[in-house]
Amino acid sequence: MRSIETIPPLDSVILEMAEEGDIQGLQNAVARDPQAVLGRTDRGWTLLHRAAVFGHTDIVDFLLNQGADPNARDRRRFTPLHGAATGYSTQVPAMALLVAAGAKTDERNSDWQTPLMVCAQYSNPYGMVYLLGCGARLGFKDRRGRTALEAAKQALADVFKGGRFARQRSDLRDMIYILESFKATDTPDNLDRPRDRQRQRRVIRTSMTGIGSDG
Incomplete structure (x- = not known):
């Protein structure tokens, strides 16, 4: 497993797409740069972390299908499932997708x-x-x-x-x-x-x- 330091930095525009639920924009961005799925912010967040926090189920599903790690940890060792847990009822479908994909x-x-x-x-x-x-x-x-x-x-x-x-x-x-x-x-x-x-x-x-x- 690669350390956070060796993973490419995550573009802030793509991160915003994951947070705001822009599935079409994100799909286009990942098509241009597949490594974005593995990218990290300086806090260690992945696209999957942010999509899970905001309960964007379609983006969570897309990222998992693109090989995103459901057990990725940020610098505070939060996984995407920890992120989804901060939400409310709308986050449960995202949690279910993460668990189905192997989230612990x-x-x-x-x-x-x-x-x-x-x-x-x-x-x-x-x-x-x-x-x-x-x-x-x-x-x-x-x-x-x-x-x-x-x-x-x-x-x-x-x-x-x-x-x-x-x-x-x-x-x-x-x-x-x-x-x-x-x-x-x-x-x-x-x-x-x-x-x-x-x-x-x-x-x-x-x-x-x-x-x-x-x-």
């Missing part, structure tokens, strides 16, 4: 966060439920010693302290409920892998019906 659900960034933890940090219940359904593990802790559940509880406390963002409070409550319910069905083995998949799938289906409602 339990990769950890420089803060030791998995994509599941990033969902908790960014109040993304839809992404969280999707990752749980893919078998994302609950037991990891970030550099501050917090699990995804503990991070969600801290985020809720911070939001209440600010006295605003009613929608975010509702989402965080949903996430805490789902994580606690999911944890209750978790019988981990020595790899911290949940065994009771059938019960956990029922928790996911039940939880999805309540996400986004005010509580």
Whole structure:
């Protein structure tokens, strides 16, 4: 695998196409310069990182078909799946494409966060439920010693302290409920892998019906 330093720099115009969802422009640019798929910014971002962050599913699909690495890491060790986890419901199809292409659900960034933890940090219940359904593990802790559940509880406390963002409070409550319910069905083995998949799938289906409602 080539280091970031040996990969060609990414043109800012092409990067903007990935961020803004300009699929036609991006396809034309890649046709002229196929190496752009492997290009990096000074932060280590690839086109796939940026398309995933903004939930441009058609561009994510195109880049994966052109050989983009679903597990590429930027300088903070974020993968495209970490990027997609910062979003909301519109990012879930992009997450699904990444996982189908081989993205690892339990990769950890420089803060030791998995994509599941990033969902908790960014109040993304839809992404969280999707990752749980893919078998994302609950037991990891970030550099501050917090699990995804503990991070969600801290985020809720911070939001209440600010006295605003009613929608975010509702989402965080949903996430805490789902994580606690999911944890209750978790019988981990020595790899911290949940065994009771059938019960956990029922928790996911039940939880999805309540996400986004005010509580």
